[in-house]
Amino acid sequence: MANSYKWLFFAALIAVCHSETDEQSFDKMVARFLHLGNGKLYPETDESAKEYCNKSEASLSSEEVAVGFRYGASLDPRMQPLLKLVNDSDIRVVVRWYCNAKDQGQLGKLLNTKIPDAESVRHSAVATLESLNTSRSSLADVVCIIRLYVTKVQTIFDGTQAGDSVRKALTPYPNVIAFIEHLSKVKGSEKCELIAAPADKVKYKSFVVPIYKTIDRFLKHKPSQKSTSNVKKKSFEQTIMDEILDDDDDF
Numbered sequence: 001m002a003n004s005y006k007w008l009f010f011a012a013l014i015a016v017c018h019s020e021t022d023e024q025s026f027d028k029m030v031a032r033f034l035h036l037g038n039g040k041l042y043p044e045t046d047e048s049a050k051e052y053c054n055k056s057e058a059s060l061s062s063e064e065v066a067v068g069f070r071y072g073a074s075l076d077p078r079m080q081p082l083l084k085l086v087n088d089s090d091i092r093v094v095v096r097w098y099c100n101a102k103d104q105g106q107l108g109k110l111l112n113t114k115i116p117d118a119e120s121v122r123h124s125a126v127a128t129l130e131s132l133n134t135s136r137s138s139l140a141d142v143v144c145i146i147r148l149y150v151t152k153v154q155t156i157f158d159g160t161q162a163g164d165s166v167r168k169a170l171t172p173y174p175n176v177i178a179f180i181e182h183l184s185k186v187k188g189s190e191k192c193e194l195i196a197a198p199a200d201k202v203k204y205k206s207f208v209v210p211i212y213k214t215i216d217r218f219l220k221h222k223p224s225q226k227s228t229s230n231v232k233k234k235s236f237e238q239t240i241m242d243e244i245l246d247d248d249d250d251f
Helices: 004-015 023-032 046-054 062-073 077-087 104-113 115-131 139-157 163-169 170-182 208-221 230-245
Strands: none
Touching: 004 208, 023 062, 023 208, 046 104, 077 170, 077 208, 104 115, 104 163, 115 139, 115 208, 139 163, 139 170, 139 208
């Protein structure tokens, strides 16, 4: 019996050591809907596309919603309006951009031919965001990098039948840019460059989480003079609940 308890203890210890953080879980969740450029291939036949779009993974689970609560609560309170701002762009339609396409199989083929190029741009954009020094750079540089990422990805698919669909997939990012510029009261920098990044050096599966982390990093470097009360934190969690659960069947 003692040995049984010992094995249970080690099993529990291993589970804890290998458990994901809320950030990792949120990153995987976002990447499931907006994974353009992370190397994941799209279905190339109408049959496989139908199966892909009808999977349970095409909608959020209650556990994932809880992860969203916890991850969102870890960010600077000044980021509270960001989720609502993105939601106002009809994000539920955006995350279904591939599944809402008319010829999904053909779209998948077109997307997959450009996956290596899109992946390279995403890796470079993530690495560039992470390289920013809060003492030498500003949110204006963050805006410039996000805008450059969008431009480069659009350029990859311009002139192909996938161009319009890709522009829909990129819809959230201009809204994030507008949020940053409104919050910081400055326009994005005009010039910036992406640094090269090997795939094995990029730990994120989505582009959204590194953006959020970078914004959060800069905001916490210059804390707001207003105190963050429990009421504000509760308001943020309620905002997440309202925005994620409202009309959740649309996913």
